[in-house]
Amino acid sequence: MLRSDRGGEYLSIEFLDYLKECGIVSQLSPPRTPQLNGVAERCNRTLLDMVRSMMSRASLPIHFWGYALETVAHILNLVPTKKVAKTPHEIPSEDVVFVARRGFFRERELIFKEDSGSTIDLEEIQELPDNATLGETSNQQEEEVPVGPTDISLPLRRSSRVSMPPEFYGFHITTDGDTFVSDRTLINLDEPANYREAVAGPESAKWKEAMDSEIKSMYDNQVWNLVDNVSGRKTVGCKWIFKKKTDMDGKVHTFKARLVAKGFTQTPGIDYDETFSPVAKIKSIRIMLAIAAFHDYEIWQMDVKTAFLNGKLTEDVYMNQPEGFVDAKYPDKVCKLEKSIYGLKQASRSWNLCFHEKVKEFGFSRSEDESCVYVKASGSIVTFLVLYVDDILLMGNDVPTLQDVKSWLGKCFAMKDLGEAAYILGIRILRDRKKRLIGLS
Structure with a gap:
């Protein structure tokens, strides 16, 4: 390749x-x-x-x-x-x-040469005082020019200005005395930064439920086995990431807790090798949506729950037990990962290879020009599948066939059926099937 x-x-x-x-x-x-x-x-x-x-x-x-x-x-x-x-x-x-x-x-x-003399000496930039004008500063510089040799060992002058952080951009718009926010994606959702904040905050019950669901997914997918920690063996750390998912109107609808590995501590050639994984390009998604609108295809959307947990690891990777869920019987043991987990260097690649093998079994073939676009044709019936990490778009001209694809994916992975596509990758889909038009916002 x-x-x-x-x-x-x-x-x-x-x-x-x-x-x-x-x-x-x-x-x-x-x-x-x-x-x-x-x-x-x-x-x-x-x-x-x-x-x-x-x-x-x-x-x-x-x-x-x-x-x-x-x-x-x-x-x-x-x-x-x-x-x-x-x-x-x-x-x-x-x-x-x-x-x-x-x-x-x-x-x-x-x-034995000292240098080439090709370096460029940069003059020190003198910042203007807050209450000074350009003319006053130039006059001061003319008056303060020293005569004779200067001491180049003097320390550099540092600015005395107080650094002020920028205001949080909320795009507030005022009309007739009423203020509203036009871009809700920039609102601070007050998400905890770590496990301790999550269990101590006012929404601790919801975050605890989200973490329990994540750990259950780990056990259901048989992600790891507890093994003895051998002296000298390298282990990868892990941490909790908390996220509030919002809909297209900016309203919180899901509390998501994700256990991620600290992949930055992995060593190439030891606990990971290849990491490249393709994703569908945005322009490819736009083209497929345009084709579906022109031919009046169905456009359905699905989401893979804990997608990365389905990828099988070929390397030996050991991870510490997650905070808050350490086994009381075996607190000194470590997790030997059998499946990929979010945060690992090879996680995305392992999931992509796993998904590719499964859809091939169902008769889909990969596009030569786009690695994450799959097609299945049988006579006049055609079905397209577009994958972007764990988001799936299903398009086709036969509803029973699309239902069969949904059922097959549900048997292979834990899926979430989102119905007709309305919002994907931050793009709102507006469709007029009578006129065969589609708008992306």
Whole structure:
């Protein structure tokens, strides 16, 4: 597989045909998300760090930057890696290694140089006093210019202005003396930051019920087994995340407690490997909605409860027992995770692979151009399925077939039927089936 960032050179028909001939699958990360292509980004950082180091020592003009990059790439190709026994330089496509006999290296000369003189000295920015004008400040600077050498060892002047936090944006609109909020998504919902705040606050009963439901899901999905904690074994921490879910009008309808693992403590190659997982692009969802509106298809919405708990782990991951739910009989034991859990590096990928296998069993095939759009056709009956993490859109022209898909998904996963699609990913869906029109707000 080749994962790219949607650059034009990766989207040409000639290049895609060449990949197919070589048996290479093209994966495209969403626009403006280079962090999803971590391998390439880390490689770019390595290259540029070496280039900056070389250019800071060499007394060369800035336009030699490209030659420094080529030199760095050549050096890295001579360095052995863990993946293969030989260096990239030893295994070129022509099976030929060319070594120059003559060359003059000037490392010693560059090492003993102080610097290249290419750095830029930045002048200190003097902030204006609150009650001063630009003219007064310029006159003061003219009067205070010292004559003769100055002491450069003096500490930098720090601003005495008091930092004021910005006001909370509520988009309050006043009409005829009445004030209302036009964007309810920005209202502070007073969500607890940790377990202690949740159990001590005025809404503790609702948060306790939400945590009990989350733990029950863990046991129902057989997410972990309690095992003895071996000395020296690395364990991953966990914490509770509390969220109040609102509807399209901003009203709270669900208290959600999520147990998440502290995935930032995981070690690559030990308790996780691949992490990439595709999601449906927003423009793909908009296109599918437009197609459904034009052909007057049904548009239904479903939500997967605790989706990530369905993914099976292939690595050995150990986690501490969750706060507030430590087993009284075995307080010193740790949880050996059998299924993925929210917060793990590989959680999203494990869930996506699990879902893909299940929908394939039901006869769906994945779109070649969009990894999270599935289609199933039988004669004149067509059904589409769009997946965005744990949100599902079902579209089709036959209600019994859609009901069969719902029933199948309900057998495979814990599902929540949301009926006709009205609100997904922050988008309100407004539909006029008589005119075959659809509006997205």
